[in-house]
Structures are given as structure tokens and as C-alpha cells.
Amino acid sequence: MKPTHLHATEDCRAVSEVLQRIGDKWSLLVVRRLGEGPTRFNELRHGIGGISQKMLTTTLRSLERDGFVTRTVYPTIPPRVEYELTDLGRELLVPVKGLAEWALVNIGRIHQARAAYDGGIGAAA
Amino acid sequence: MKPTHLHATEDCRAVSEVLQRIGDKWSLLVVRRLGEGPTRFNELRHGIGGISQKMLTTTLRSLERDGFVTRTVYPTIPPRVEYELTDLGRELLVPVKGLAEWALVNIGRIHQARAAYDGGIGAAA
DNA sequence: CGGGATCCGTTGGGATACTG
DNA sequence: CAGTATCCCAACGGATCCCG
Numbered sequence: 001m002k003p004t005h006l007h008a009t010e011d012c013r014a015v016s017e018v019l020q021r022i023g024d025k026w027s028l029l030v031v032r033r034l035g036e037g038p039t040r041f042n043e044l045r046h047g048i049g050g051i052s053q054k055m056l057t058t059t060l061r062s063l064e065r066d067g068f069v070t071r072t073v074y075p076t077i078p079p080r081v082e083y084e085l086t087d088l089g090r091e092l093l094v095p096v097k098g099l100a101e102w103a104l105v106n107i108g109r110i111h112q113a114r115a116a117y118d119g120g121i122g123a124a125a
Numbered sequence: 126m127k128p129t130h131l132h133a134t135e136d137c138r139a140v141s142e143v144l145q146r147i148g149d150k151w152s153l154l155v156v157r158r159l160g161e162g163p164t165r166f167n168e169l170r171h172g173i174g175g176i177s178q179k180m181l182t183t184t185l186r187s188l189e190r191d192g193f194v195t196r197t198v199y200p201t202i203p204p205r206v207e208y209e210l211t212d213l214g215r216e217l218l219v220p221v222k223g224l225a226e227w228a229l230v231n232i233g234r235i236h237q238a239r240a241a242y243d244g245g246i247g248a249a250a
Numbered sequence: 251c252g253g254g255a256t257c258c259g260t261t262g263g264g265a266t267a268c269t270g
Numbered sequence: 271c272a273g274t275a276t277c278c279c280a281a282c283g284g285a286t287c288c289c290g
Contacts (some may be wrong), residue, residue, distance in 0.1 A: 009154075009174070015221075016153045018228040018235070023148020028141045029134075034203055041252055049134070052284050057253060059286085067238025078251040090236055095220075095227040096140075097280075102220040103143035104136055109213055110143070113192025150263075166272055177264050181272065204270085205272040254289075261282070269274075 021066060026051055026059045028096070031085065034069060035093055038084040068092060146191060151176055151184045153221070156210065160196060160218055163209040193217060 021026055029048050033039060039047070045056055060083055068089035074080040081085045085093075146176070147153055154173050158164060170181055185208055188194045190207035199205040210218075 011225070012154055012157050014145040014232045015225040015228040018232065019144070019148040019153055019224070020150065021235075023144040025141070025145065028144055029137055032137050053253075054285085055283060057235040058283085065239055066235045067242075073252090076251095079253090081252060088238070090232065091231070092227070095224040098223045099144070099220040100136070100140040102217070103140045106213065106216070107139045107143065109148075110191045113213070114190055117192075121243070126271075178258060179265085179275095183263085196273095201271095204273085206272060252290095254287105256287080257285085259284085261288105262280085264279085265277085267274105267276085270272090 021062070022092070022096070023057070026055055030056070030063065031061050031068065031089060031093065031096075034083055034085045034089070038072075038082045041081050042082070044083065063089070063098060129138065144197055146187070147217070147221070149184070152188060154182070155184050155188065156193065156214060156218065156221075159210045159214070163197075163207045166206050166208070172224055188214070 007012050022031070026048070029051070030044065031046055033047050035082075041056070041060075044060075045051060046055065048056070060069065060071065064083075065088055069083050070086055072082045072084065074082070142228070144194045146155070151173070151175050154176070155169060158169055165180070166185075169185075170176060170178065173181070176184075185194065185196070189196050189208075192211055195209050195211055197209065
């Protein structure tokens with residue numbers, strides 16, 4: 001399969017769909033953290049920092065629904081729930097890391113462009 | 126620079142920031158279309174399809190602000206405005222294409238997982 | 251401990267009307 | 271043609287309370 005073209009609009013919709021899925025506020029942070037191994041709920045919560053319980057639950061449910069993570073409940077007292085990446089989740093990390101490297105290298109350029117743009121707006125007034 | 130670790134939380138925030146930026150509903154579609162060459166406003170509008178005028182303007186302004194596209198106004202009657210990718214914008218397309226390929230290959234798996242999850246919910250009731 | 255339910259402010263995004 | 275301005279609704283996301 002040669003991706004020589006991959007220019008069709010429908011294709012791009014699929015990409016856009018995936019991007020919006022993992023491009024929300026927390027998914028990527030959660031996936032990255034889970035990349036280090038199985039993790040419990042509050043472990044995730046504190047490991048990420050700044051995420052509310054509701055959003056962590058929502059994010060995990062979505063990731064589970066899309067087959068990126070598994071949820072394992074140990075019916076002990078108190079309950080213990082562990083989240084872990086599936087194969088799909090781990091595979092996702094590969095292209096994401098490519099984008100991650102790019103982002104790290106170029107985030108400065110983006111911020112510069114942004115500052116220049118905002119400054120230009122002010123100067124124009 | 127060996128990206129051996131790239132595991133710091135701050136790093137991931139940068140990635141998350143870029144991802145949310147291009148992960149919105151239209152940015153990627155616009156960038157992809159602009160990858161084919163300089164394009165006028167309504168040309169983009171019809172070429173993408175489904176995007177409102179407001180969102181196209183908003184998306185283009187954001188992309189311009191972040192240095193991904195340039196906006197060129199030809200002061201003719203009627204006015205003619207062309208949008209074009211910057212070097213930064215073209216470079217962005219590289220890692221994005223990696224993710225794009227992954228998405229195209231695996232979107233089916235995601236949809237399957239989703240259907241299975243939703244079905245399981247219903248069956249559990 | 252790991253959530254579910256609810257309330258509420260913020261943001262995203264579409265439709266429409268108007269302008270240079 | 272290429273926007274801007276406005277309205278309005280839906281989704282996102284945080285805070286809080288409650289429950290097994």
C-alpha cells in the first residue's frame with residue numbers, strides 16, 4: 001500500500017477524527033502516562049496533575065471505548081482499578097511520538113510567530 | 126538531540142498544545158488543502174465542504190497567527206485573498222502524514238472497538 | 251478508592267445578516 | 271469576493287456532592 005496520494009477528503013476526515021479524539025485536553029497526557037505501565041485511577045490523577053476526577057473518568061472511558069486502554073477491576077475492599085494500554089494504544093504512541101518530536105522542536109517557532117502576530121496587531125492600531 | 130526519553134510532563138504539554146491546535150474541527154483539512162498550493166478564500170470553502178464562513182475565517186486566522194499560513198491580499202475589485210502554507214506549515218505536514226497513515230490503517234480498529242464497547246453496554250443491560 | 255450525578259461557566263461552532 | 275458582527279445552541283470541562 002503506497003500512501004503516495006492520501007489526498008482524498010474522506011481520508012483526511014478519518015485523520016481529523018483521530019486527531020480530535022486524541023487532541024482533546026487530556027487524552028494524550030493519559031496515554032503517555034499509561035505508556036509507563038498499568039496505572040491506578042488516583043495514581044493517574046496525581047501523576048498528571050490538574051485533571052479533575054470527572055475528566056479523568058470521561059477521558060478513560062473514551063479511550064477504553066476506542067480500544068486504546070483496558071480497564072481492570074479488582075473487587076477488593078477498597079476497590080482497585082487499573083488502566084493499561086492495549087496494543088492499539090501502544091501502536092498509537094509511535095506516530096504520536098513523531099509528532100511529539102516535531103512539536104518539541106518547533107513549539108518555539110509557533111510561539112514566536114504568535115508573539116509577532118499579536119505584536120503586529122497592537123502596532124497596527 | 127536524541128529523543129530517547131521525551132517523557133517529561135512539560136514536554137507532553139507542548140505536544141498536547143500543538144495537538145489541540147491542529148486537532149480542532151477544521152485546521153487539518155485547511156492545511157491539507159493548502160498543501161496543494163496557494164488557494165483563495167471561497168476556493169477553500171468549496172474545496173473543503175461543510176465548513177461555515179465563520180469557521181474558515183477563524184481557522185485561517187489561527188493558522189496565520191501560529192505561523193502556519195500566510196495571507197496575501199490583492200487590493201483589486203473585487204478583492205482577492207490568497208492563503209499559502211509557510212515553511213513551518215509544510216514541515217508540519219510531514220509528521221502529520223505519519224499520523225495520517227496510522228489513522229487510515231487503524232480507523233477501522235477504532236470503529237470496531239467502539240461498536241463492541243457500545244454493544245457490550247447494551248447487552249449488559 | 252473509584253467513580254456517578256448534577257450544576258454551571260466557558261468555549262466551539264453553525265446560521266444569518268450586513269459591509270467594503 | 272472576503273470578510274465582520276450577532277445570535278444561539280451544544281459540547282467541553284471544572285466543582286461539588288453522593289454512593290458502593
